[in-house]
Amino acid sequence: MKNKIRVLIAKPGLDGHDRGAKVVAKALRDAGMEVIYTGLRQTPEQIVKTAIQEDVDLIGLSILSGAHMNICPKLLELMKENDIENIPVFVGGIIPPDDAEELKRMGIKEVFGPGTPLSTIVEKIRQLFSEVES
Amino acid sequence: MKDLLEKMQNGDIKSLAKLITYLENHPEDRFVEDLPSKGAKVIGFTGSPGAGKSTLVNAVISQLRRENHTVGVIAIDPTSPFTGGSFLGDRIRMKTHFLDDGVFIRSMGSGTSLGGLNESVFDVIKLMDAFGFDYILIETVGAGQSEVDIVYVSDIVVLILSPGMGDDIQFLKSGIMEIGDIYVINKSDLDGADFYKMRLESMLSLSNVKKPIVKTIATSGVGVEELIFNIKKLLSKFHNNGEIRKRKERRLKKHAESILIKRIQKSLEKISEFDKLSNVISKVINDICKNN
Numbered sequence: 001m002k003n004k005i006r007v008l009i010a011k012p013g014l015d016g017h018d019r020g021a022k023v024v025a026k027a028l029r030d031a032g033m034e035v036i037y038t039g040l041r042q043t044p045e046q047i048v049k050t051a052i053q054e055d056v057d058l059i060g061l062s063i064l065s066g067a068h069m070n071i072c073p074k075l076l077e078l079m080k081e082n083d084i085e086n087i088p089v090f091v092g093g094i095i096p097p098d099d100a101e102e103l104k105r106m107g108i109k110e111v112f113g114p115g116t117p118l119s120t121i122v123e124k125i126r127q128l129f130s131e132v133e134s
Numbered sequence: 135m136k137d138l139l140e141k142m143q144n145g146d147i148k149s150l151a152k153l154i155t156y157l158e159n160h161p162e163d164r165f166v167e168d169l170p171s172k173g174a175k176v177i178g179f180t181g182s183p184g185a186g187k188s189t190l191v192n193a194v195i196s197q198l199r200r201e202n203h204t205v206g207v208i209a210i211d212p213t214s215p216f217t218g219g220s221f222l223g224d225r226i227r228m229k230t231h232f233l234d235d236g237v238f239i240r241s242m243g244s245g246t247s248l249g250g251l252n253e254s255v256f257d258v259i260k261l262m263d264a265f266g267f268d269y270i271l272i273e274t275v276g277a278g279q280s281e282v283d284i285v286y287v288s289d290i291v292v293l294i295l296s297p298g299m300g301d302d303i304q305f306l307k308s309g310i311m312e313i314g315d316i317y318v319i320n321k322s323d324l325d326g327a328d329f330y331k332m333r334l335e336s337m338l339s340l341s342n343v344k345k346p347i348v349k350t351i352a353t354s355g356v357g358v359e360e361l362i363f364n365i366k367k368l369l370s371k372f373h374n375n376g377e378i379r380k381r382k383e384r385r386l387k388k389h390a391e392s393i394l395i396k397r398i399q400k401s402l403e404k405i406s407e408f409d410k411l412s413n414v415i416s417k418v419i420n421d422i423c424k425n426n
């Protein structure tokens with residue numbers, strides 16, 4: 001039995017636009033979740049270590065730099081190496097539709113593009129969490 | 135569970151992290167009691183929001199790592215009393231240590247308690263101690279005047295202030311100003327730092343115990359070596375004069391109190407008929423005795 005959903009919100013890559021990540025973090029907080037916010041310029045290695053130490057249920061990445069096709073596979077690979085590939089990863093940011101499909105094929109659970117209502121994100125995260133729990 | 139414990143005691147970080155989650159969700163489970171202590175030193179850091187607690191903790195980690203000590207950190211941020219959610223953002227100040235295997239950082243919501251700590255902190259400290267960290271650093275929520283529970287869980291409390299936070303009258307107030315074993319004036323490159331220190335010194339001199347005041351600039355690490363020197367000096371003094379033992383006993387008592395309060399609340403929830411106060415009280419006592 002778990003009380004609370006713990007979500008890591010991190011921003012890999014080199015762009016400095018963290019407003020989206022903050023908006024999502026706040027929405028998840030207001031939905032009663034515990035959000036571990038690590039902010040800008042996180043490497044996949046840092047994200048994996050944080051996810052392990054914080055024992056999070058989900059990982060959310062905000063990427064606006066266009067580097068998603070490099071960062072995501074690297075992160076998924078590292079998660080596998082560290083035996084935490086069961087943690088669902090979702091991505092938000094500027095992701096072209098074709099890339100979004102490709103990311104999902106790789107194992108990213110959800111891609112949220114610009115304009116996604118916060119309620120949709122919250123709902124989807126709850127759903128992903130209950131899938132992992134059961 | 136047994137498997138996790140065994141792995142944790144063999145140094146597996148992932149098992150330690152999972153056990154912390156378990157403790158947060160099962161506060162009534164007492165398995166940690168049987169874990170052997172490895173003698174970790176527990177240092178509490180408290181102060182107002184924005185005084186620089188996380189940044190100072192970050193600088194303290196760096197210095198302890200230079201001295202080859204391993205460090206476990208518990209960083210607490212507020213849980214919303216309205217939604218139960220929390221934004222845990224202390225870790226962001228400690229990025230430089232994310233890839234260091236000698237450092238373990240865990241963020242926690244404060245939960246429903248009012249003292250500035252999460253109740254499971256008592257057990258998480260025991261767990262981290264059994265894991266074998268040399269130092270355990272606990273950072274409280276941004277504290278106001280009366281969140282003093284950090285004093286019940288630490289061997290030493292570092293109270294972090296910064297210039298411009300008030301005058302002599304603030305220093306004289308009860309509560310948080312009483313709990314520091316070491317006072318830090320952080321952001322001491324700001325205007326008024328020396329004057330602030332002088333006033334703090336003069337107010338502290340009104341009591342019999344002399345307490346160290348250290349000026350720091352957490353962002354650049356200035357003063358941190360001196361702070362750690364003072365922490366170590368005080369630790370050895372407290373070991374010799376029996377203060378550490380006294381504090382450990384105080385910790386146990388407070389822990390028992392927090393568990394008992396939870397049980398009383400549970401028993402109270404079961405009661406449906408509220409007639410006379412004395413009846414309600416005896417019903418609760420009966421319920422607790424029955425379930426023991």
